Amino acid sequence: MSQAVMDTQASAADVPARRDIGLKRRYAAEQRFRAMGIAAIAFGVIFLVILLGSIVSKGYTAFVQTAITIPVNFSADIIDKGDKRASDPKVLVTANYPQVARLSLAAVLGVDPSDSKAMKQVSGMVSDSVRGQLRAMVQADPSIVGTTQTVALLAGADIDSANKGQIDLSVPEAKRKVSDQQIAWLEELRQHGRISTPFNWGLFTYGASSRPEASGLGVAMVGSAYMMLIVLIVALPIGVAASIYLEEFAPKNRVTDIIEININNLAAVPSIVFGLLGLAVFINFMGMPRSAPIVGGLVLSLMTLPTIIIATRAALRSVPPSIRSAALGLGASRMQMVFHHVLPLAMPGVLTGTIIGLARALGETAPLLLIGMVAFVADYPATPLQPATALPVQIYMWSNEAERAFVERTSGGIIVLLAFLAVMNITAIILRKRFERRW
DSSP states (O other): OHHHHHHHHHHHSSSOOOOOOOOOHHHHHHHHHHHHHHHHHHHHHHHHHHHHHHHHHHHHGGBOOOOHHHHHHHOOHHHOOOOOTOTTTTTHHHSSSSHHHHHHHHHHTTTTTTHHHHHHHHHBBTTHHHHHHHHHHHHOOOTTTEEEEEEEBBOOHHHHHHTTTOOTTOOOOOOOOSSSHHHHHHHHHHHOEEOOBBOOTTTHHHOOOOSSSGOOOOHHHHHHHHHHHHHHHHHHHHHHHHHHHIIIIOOOOHHHHHHOOOOOOHHHSHHHHHHHIIIIIIIIIIIOOOOHHHHHHHHHHHHHHHHHHHHHHHHHSOOOHHHHHHHTTTTHHHHHIIIIIIIIHHHHHHHHHHEEEEHHHOOOHHHHHHTTSSSSSEEEEEEEEOOOOHHHHHHHHHHTOOOOHHHHHHHHHHHHHHHHHHHHHHHHHHHHHHOOOOO
């Protein structure tokens, strides 16, 4: 063996054995963690897609409504038999407009008005809400009495469901609400181009109704708007003022620590607890009216305050101390330092927290149920003191109805509510991106 080979073997023997520091186990653990994270995200996305798919598939048809366009004979013998409308305008209000619609539709379908059984089925073809539609036309122009006008009448809920293919026509006639004769009439009207499905503006303008086709979110949207306005007026100034005091002026002692801990705890309190508090304080003790948006707004303000305070304090804390030092160094008072320099720079964070708090308040249902916002309200409230309902409560009420058509309305209402929440959250993101400053 040569001397060079012996030196190589000796140097190799001097190299210490490679120490096992667990790199393989660490890499394997990292890969498992990544896989579990991806699986968790995929799991959540799958359930989100299933949820949204279920809601959209059931609710998109609520945005169109079946209408039957026929020539309506505004018969003077039915509306104003004694020709008294000039002296007594109430005659035009109390007239039997559903009979006008029934007879006009019967004439189109070729049904004998003396056939009471057939006329009962004809009556089910159109909604009872045609009373208000025809009455509004006559009151707007009394000269149409005695003439024939082409009118798109709102179809009944069952006919609307049948036209949208939501009723299984293969089951026996006795087990469904739409008769074979009505299906035949529907097909006949469709062949003559008298059936249409225009956009359902009534979903956004009608109030509560026991008839699905005449039920809408109008009153609920106004009630929710009133409540959001009250939350904005009450919670925003109080929350921002409390945050400024706690962050900039309050001494750091045990009392402020306890207050801070309680604010953080209040943000996690279930919303139904705030409903019980509002019921006890605002209704039972202060005697405020039930089902009023002002009570709902105050309850939601209490619930939103911790969110606004926490978000505002975080925004104030994100402003660098150098801004405060520079302002104080130039002779500004602490009040000027806060309101002229710190608060404007923290305003994007404040707005973001406020919008997110409002979005949470808009979707709350439990506290509103406890203060009576679940009332059946058909008329628009003129002020926040008048009875109203809210978007999530209206959806809750529809979900408890047995009629098949209310299933469609429920999913449609959820889509509208989700759209409002999405708009509010997107607005918060845009504001944060637009006004965010990096230090």
